[in-house]
Amino acid sequence: MIDSTEYVRAYAERYRDLFPVRLASVAAVIFLTVWLSGWVWGIGFFAVQGPLYVMLWRVTRRSLAQPDAPGGGLRLKRWTEAITLALAVHNSLFVLAAWRLLPDLHIHLILLISGVLMVGALQAHASRLSFAAAVVPPMAAIFWITFIEPGVSPTLQMPVLMLTLGVVSAAWRQWRTDRETVRLMLEMSEQSQQLQAALSQSEIDRAAAERANQAKSRFLAMISHEVRTPLNVVLGLAEVLKRRRLPSAEAGMIDDMADAGGMLLRLLNGALDISKIESGQSEVQMAPADLAQTLTAIVRVWGARVEELNLSLELELLGRPEDFVVQTDVAKVEQVIINFLSNALKLTPNGVIRIVAQAQPASDGAVALSFEVHDQGPGVPQDQRERIFQPFEQLEAGRAVGGAGLGLAICRASVLALGGDLGVRAAQPHGAVFWFGFTAERTTVHAVPLPVEIDLPPAPHRTASPPADDRPSILIAEDHPANRKLLALLLEPFDINLVFVENGKEALDALSDASFDLVLMDAMMPVMDGITALTAIRATEAAAGRPRALVHMLTANVFEDDVARYMQAGADGVLRKPIEIDDLHRVVQQSFRQPLAA
The missing domain is CATH 3.30.565.10 (Histidine kinase-like ATPase, C-terminal domain)
Known part of the structure; x- marks a missing residue:
């Protein structure tokens, strides 16, 4: 742990934070020295203590500036031990010299060296050796003055002894507490770094998961469209054929084809349901x-x-x-x-x-x-x-x-x-x-009223007629030839006029030249897609003051956010592929003034 960056930084900061206390204690000693014995003693004390504190300050600043330098922990430990020993020895020798030359200050010097012991012992220490360097020299000076010099009263010796032992024991306990505090600080710092790294990694993983989920959604949307388009033709043609009189053998094959297509559709719907559930988009409708x-x-x-x-x-x-x-x-x-x-x-x-x-x-x-x-x-x-x-x-x-x-x-x-x-x-x-x-x-369930007949409003006045004749008309924008053929077959029972275009641009042009009772618009088409065409149709209607065309999207893109985009763009409804024939016929019936028999 001694060479760890956090260890070096922690102890260097503690040495730096205690500098004001150390300098205050030096200033107090100089003041007392000058007061008791004159300027010469004060200047002499500062001449040694000042450079040592400058050295300690530089060591501390270097450790804070380069806490990760190789051997930085050991260098901080050795320098602080040496400087602490030099400071304590000088304090002790200074008091002993004053005691020899100024014996009248005996009691004052005992108090002074006791204060030096207290200040040095209670400072931060990076090691046991540093602690010993701070307390052994002043203790030796105290015991020499108090117990070796003859004639010192026991009434003075006992308080000095108790004070010294009390200071050392309290300082030792504090030193152990300081070390434990630093250890805990290092552990907390390490755990904080690990937590921060884990949070950063989780954010990276979350972003990656979000990208993967979006990619999966795009993939499912693409697969849904690509599978539903041919499946729409298969199931639609099977339904058309099932409604015709066919030999029993052929009718059985048509039933098998419809059942197989239905199984494929259920598999596709199940995959989409699982995708919604996994992405949290499945909601409870209470x-x-x-x-x-x-x-x-x-x-x-x-x-x-x-x-x-x-x-x-x-x-x-x-x-x-x-x-x-x-x-x-x-x-x-x-x-x-x-x-x-x-x-x-x-x-x-x-x-x-x-x-x-x-x-x-x-x-x-x-x-x-x-x-x-x-x-x-x-x-x-x-x-x-x-x-x-x-x-x-x-x-x-x-x-x-x-x-x-x-x-x-x-x-x-x-x-x-x-x-x-x-x-x-x-x-x-x-x-x-x-x-x-x-x-x-x-709860309670209120009775549901029986359905009533609703008179559809008359069709809006048309400023133009469809190209063919005066029969009801439907404009169908569909780029897939098989889907166009299927729609023609499904709408064959109605006596209506069908106009087919292959992209949104052609649908926009057709609506500018004629009016239609219903527009069926595919979503994904070349040249101009369905949403772009629908947006342009609504904008043109608003600018020209034309009646609003009845537009239903007819699409294999069946995700809920797709349907929401269609409705927001101005669609009057959405028919999904594979086409539900009953839904298609219902929309057609509601699009004309009078119901048409299918």
Whole structure:
């Protein structure tokens, strides 16, 4: 430790800070000397003490200026020991000389050398040798004057002895405390440096993680767009073909193609959900919900699928109906139940699947809710029950039926977001019970009014007509030829006029020449992208006082921040790829004065 930079700096600072006390003690001695014995003695004392203190000051300044110099700790230690010894010896010899030449000042000199002992002993000392150098010479002088010189009264000897021993013992204890203080200061400094380094490293790691997360988001956005674009064509064409009369063999192949495309879409959506969960973007949307009603609806909707598989589905509700009405995120609850149920249907060859829900009143008006899905499949081995809730982890049985290993990981994140827990246990006599539970606040659900017919306002006056004729018209900006063909097929049942352009610039030009009942705008296009085109359209409308065109973005970029940017740029809605045909038809129907039969 003696050669450490912090050690050198700490002791050099302590020597520097004590300089005022040392100089004050020297000035006091000179004053007393001049007062008792004249100027000659005072000047002689200063002539030796002054240069020694100058040397100590220079040593201290050098150590502070270069604390990391090689051998700096040892050099500070040796110099301070030598200078301290020289100062103490000179003080002692000065008092002894005065005692011999001025015996009438006997009592004064004893007090003077006692003061020198006290000042020297209580100063900072870098080593035991430095401490000894400060106390041994004045102690020797005290004992020589007090105990060796004959005729000194015992009444004087005892107080001097007690004073000397008291000063030395107190100084020794202080010296040990000073060393411990310096050691603690060094440790704290080292820990502070380590903490600062750790904080700096954590900031670097955080920035790197943030860059990696942003890169991952950009990658997922790119993959989402690139995969959804061809997938949109596959699923869209499959849906068009399914609505036509085809031979049974071909219809089966179309169904297989649609199922495979649906599996790919679910895999992509699952990856996006996992990305949102890992980045902390998955939020809980709390609202009043009747979970008993939600479970009943799930059983009713899945009833047809259960019958196709020759299985039975039972729902058991344990608890009062009002206890199932709580404040929660019903979408997450529904998501977990459906995922558990879907897995049960895949893995149960025959028998009964049971959904058991229980609601028990808890403290402070809360309700403890638990849900179980009992299947009669192969079950889950004990050592695999934690692993299957991790992303992309699944059993052979799950892999065999086409699972991607994302569903249970999303369920786990959803349940944890609700403040609950989930797991799986063995069922009797075989199978598995997937369960989850959480606590929610009791609430009430207001009755939802029945839907009413809403008269759409008449279409705004158009200053120009579409190029073809007076039929309702749609402008479609889409750069992908297969997507243009698909949209033409999907909109074929409507008696409308379709105008296709391949980029945002062409869409802007088309709107400047004609008016359209609806604009479908892709987001990523060459020459001018969809957002730039939409911004220019809205700016042109505002400048020219033209009626606002109805623009829906039709895009494979489906991240929430992308949708927010579209709406902020002036979009009236967003249709996602792969296209949901019912959503597309709904938008088309709402775009015209009179509903069109599809």
